[in-house]
Amino acid sequence: MPSVTVVGSGIVGLTSAIILQEKGFEVTIVAKECFDKTLSSKVGAIWFPFEIEPKEKANIWASLAYERYQNDIEPKNGVTFIPFLTAYNNHSNNDWTQTLPKGTVRKAKPSELPKGIKMAFISIVPLAEPRLYLPYLFEKFLKNGGHFEEREIKDIKELAALNTLVINCTGLGAKNLCNDEDLQPMRGQILRCKKMNTPSFADSTKKGALSYIINRSNDCVIGGTDYDNDWNRNVEASDTTLILNRLKAIGYNEAPPEILEEIVGLRPKRSPVRFEFDDNFSNIFHNYGHGGAGFTVAWGCAIELAELLTEKK
Numbered sequence: 001m002p003s004v005t006v007v008g009s010g011i012v013g014l015t016s017a018i019i020l021q022e023k024g025f026e027v028t029i030v031a032k033e034c035f036d037k038t039l040s041s042k043v044g045a046i047w048f049p050f051e052i053e054p055k056e057k058a059n060i061w062a063s064l065a066y067e068r069y070q071n072d073i074e075p076k077n078g079v080t081f082i083p084f085l086t087a088y089n090n091h092s093n094n095d096w097t098q099t100l101p102k103g104t105v106r107k108a109k110p111s112e113l114p115k116g117i118k119m120a121f122i123s124i125v126p127l128a129e130p131r132l133y134l135p136y137l138f139e140k141f142l143k144n145g146g147h148f149e150e151r152e153i154k155d156i157k158e159l160a161a162l163n164t165l166v167i168n169c170t171g172l173g174a175k176n177l178c179n180d181e182d183l184q185p186m187r188g189q190i191l192r193c194k195k196m197n198t199p200s201f202a203d204s205t206k207k208g209a210l211s212y213i214i215n216r217s218n219d220c221v222i223g224g225t226d227y228d229n230d231w232n233r234n235v236e237a238s239d240t241t242l243i244l245n246r247l248k249a250i251g252y253n254e255a256p257p258e259i260l261e262e263i264v265g266l267r268p269k270r271s272p273v274r275f276e277f278d279d280n281f282s283n284i285f286h287n288y289g290h291g292g293a294g295f296t297v298a299w300g301c302a303i304e305l306a307e308l309l310t311e312k313k
Contacts (some may be wrong), residue, residue: 010040010171061300069126078132115251
């Protein structure tokens with residue numbers, strides 16, 4: 001049985017590991033922290049192609065992931081399909097709407113639009129709640145015979161020495177690991193609140209003014225921010241106020257949301273996603289830089305990755 005080491009335990013690392021196991025690889029995950037401390041554990045995790053390039057590949061990966069989520073619904077694993085309103089304008093990439101199954105996407109009626117949003121799609125999309133889905137994936141990985149080692153890799157030479165085949169899914173950590181100048185943080189601050197009686201939506205039409213609500217089974221995520229090249233990991237009261245003011249601006253006039261937690265995460269933004277073998281270390285395959293679309297494309301990337309590696313076996 002061929003052996004492979006996946007570095008990183010977020011959604012990209014876990015999905016890569018599981019797909020490779022399904023293709024007959026013996027897989028070890030090495031990560032500086034377990035899945036519950038990664039960026040993936042903090043996000044809203046709705047299927048939404050956001051801040052990811054190239055769009056052609058992203059749409060293919062997202063479509064493959066959509067199909068995988070359809071077959072990955074199990075009791076209490078956090079995967080559901082929900083209506084999601086997505087704002088767009090004349091400059092938006094709407095190609096993703098063409099990849100969805102027939103009957104799952106339509107243009108929103110004027111009466112369905114939140115205040116300030118002029119055009120939007122309503123689609124039925126996967127929601128994979130991290131607090132349920134990541135433990136489910138990790139347990140599946142272990143049941144499939146996987147091994148996990150908590151260890152920080154310092155440089156690319158140490159990365160290459162891990163195995164005859166290494167998959168680099170370190171997200172933003174790849175900036176220092178690979179000296180990648182193209183990889184930058186996109187800072188996101190969100191509010192985890194008690195569930196709200198309002199539809200889930202996202203408006204990313206204005207850079208620097210990202211706004212969304214994602215209702216989940218036991219809570220709600222309200223966002224957010226999309227600040228490029230911002231390394232600030234601290235919760236900022238000014239951003240919390242900004243998020244709440246944007247909520248009011250769309251016409252939400254009920255009681256203020258009950259905030260359970262304020263969260264900051266740094267998305268790994270790169271143009272394009274690095275999905276390739278390393279030029280200098282031929283045993284390393286890079287799979288990082290998925291921006292704000294990790295849960296949207298991770299399964300698709302993993303599927304293509306496994307096909308590439310299976311051809312090389």
